[in-house]
Amino acid sequence: MHLQHANLIKAMIHYESGNPARIQHFLKVHELAALIGTLEGLDEHTQFILETTAILHDIGIPVSIAKYGSYTWKTQESEGPAEAEKLMIESGNFSQEVIQRVKYLIAHHHTYNNISGMDYQILLEADILVNLSESVSKNYKALTHVFRTQTGKSFLHDMYHVNL
Numbered sequence: 001m002h003l004q005h006a007n008l009i010k011a012m013i014h015y016e017s018g019n020p021a022r023i024q025h026f027l028k029v030h031e032l033a034a035l036i037g038t039l040e041g042l043d044e045h046t047q048f049i050l051e052t053t054a055i056l057h058d059i060g061i062p063v064s065i066a067k068y069g070s071y072t073w074k075t076q077e078s079e080g081p082a083e084a085e086k087l088m089i090e091s092g093n094f095s096q097e098v099i100q101r102v103k104y105l106i107a108h109h110h111t112y113n114n115i116s117g118m119d120y121q122i123l124l125e126a127d128i129l130v131n132l133s134e135s136v137s138k139n140y141k142a143l144t145h146v147f148r149t150q151t152g153k154s155f156l157h158d159m160y161h162v163n164l
């Protein structure tokens, strides 16, 4: 694992202190995103952005709860990017270009149309794969059409017996 990501994971575990469910969620999403990205042959830079985003993607949840008492897909997207930027700046020297792309992806991680880039695509696939077993929401079951990568589709089949 990249040292920057190890440090970011440590910072995110601290950020989500007291919430093992959310901590284990992002750890799983990161693992699957890293795996799919590697098996799909992503270039190093795109893989780096994908993994950074996977670690931080749900950072908007605690800040939404603090501000509004609850969270939705929309508030996660609106509240997440600024918090993610703070954590990236605090925990390691992420370039401005990486920070901007990660913020964009977090601002769109529950937007399932106009998916641009393999980092965006694989982030969604990894998050859906985890949410299908964690979430009681039926919304995720309707999202299997989002899958594009062969690796993501094979995991969807092997984990949930969904055939695409």
Ligand SMILES: [Fe+2]
Binding pocket: 025, 029, 057, 058, 127
């Ligand atoms: Fe998530």
